[in-house]
Amino acid sequence: MVTLYRIYEMNRIPNARYAEVIGEGLRRLPQGLVARLGHVQFLCGTDPVFAGLHPYANLTDGRSFKDTAHCAYPYHLLSGDKVTTIVLPVPESPHNVVHELGHALHETIDFDTHWIKPVTKYAKTNQHEAFAEVLVAYTHYGNYDRVDEQTVQLFKDLSNTGVLL
Numbered sequence: 030m031v032t033l034y035r036i037y038e039m040n041r042i043p044n045a046r047y048a049e050v051i052g053e054g055l056r057r058l059p060q061g062l063v064a065r066l067g068h069v070q071f072l073c074g075t076d077p078v079f080a081g082l083h084p085y086a087n088l089t090d091g092r093s094f095k096d097t098a099h100c101a102y103p104y105h106l107l108s109g110d111k112v113t114t115i116v117l118p119v120p121e122s123p124h125n126v127v128h129e130l131g132h133a134l135h136e137t138i139d140f141d142t143h144w145i146k147p148v149t150k151y152a153k154t155n156q157h158e159a160f161a162e163v164l165v166a167y168t169h170y171g172n173y174d175r176v177d178e179q180t181v182q183l184f185k186d187l188s189n190t191g192v193l194l
Contacts, residue, residue, distance in 0.1 A: 046120050047073040054126030057168045061188030062134060069133045070110070072101075073117045081107055082114065094118075098125050100132035127168055131161030134187070142183075148175045 051071060055063050072082055076095040083105045085094055096118045103111040113136060115129045135142065135157060142160050147153045152162035167176050167184050176184075 044074070047071070047117060050120055050123055051117075051126055053123040054130060057123060057127055058130065059168075059184070059188035061190065062184070065137055065187060065190070066130055066133055068112055069130065070112050070114045071117065072114050074119075076118060077101065077116045082116065083107055098129055100129045100136075102136060124165055124169055127165050128161045131164035132157060134164060135160040138187070145180060146177050 051073075058066075072080060077083055077099075078086055078094060083094075083101050084107060085105065087093055088097060088099070094116070098118070098121050099116050101114045101116055103113060106112075106114065113133045115126070115133065117126070117129075140157070140160075143156060145156060145159045145163055147159045147162065148166045149162045152159040163176055163180055164184070167181070
C-alpha cells in the first residue's frame with residue numbers, strides 16, 4: 030500500500046493538500062495499477078518551466094502549462110532523473126490525478142491502445158486522452174458501465190500483474 034507519508038516525502042509536494050488529493054486518486058486505483066505506477070514522480074505547486082522540469086510554455090490548444098495539470102514523459106524533461114512526472118501546478122481533484130496517472134499508465138504499455146473507445150467528449154480529442162478518460166471512468170463516479178469489455182479486461186490484466194509486461 031502506498032502511504033501518504035511516502036508520497037509526501039519522496040516527491041516534490043509542498044503541502045498536505047496535494048498529498049491528500051494524490052492519495053485519494055491513488056486509492057481509487059486497483060493496487061496492481063498503483064504498483065505499476067510506482068516509478069511516477071510528482072511536481073506540485075509551481076510552474077514546471079520555471080522549476081526547470083521542461084521547456085514547454087503552452088499546450089497545443091493554447092492553455093498554459095503554468096496552471097494546467099499534465100503528465101511529462103521522460104523525453105519531455107530537461108534534466109535530472111528523467112522519470113515520468115505528473116505536474117499539478119495547483120491543487121486538483123482526485124479525478125484529475127487519476128486522469129494524469131492514466132497518461133503514465135498508457136506509457137507503460139507503449140501507448141498501444143488504438144482500439145480504446147472514447148467515453149467523454151474530451152476523450153474524443155485523441156487516443157491519449159481517450160485512454161486517460163477511460164481509466165477515470167473505470168475507477169470513478171459509476172461510469173464503469175461505459176467502459177467496453179476489452180478495456181475492462183486490459184485494466185484487470187494490468188492490475189493483476191502490477192509489473193511491466
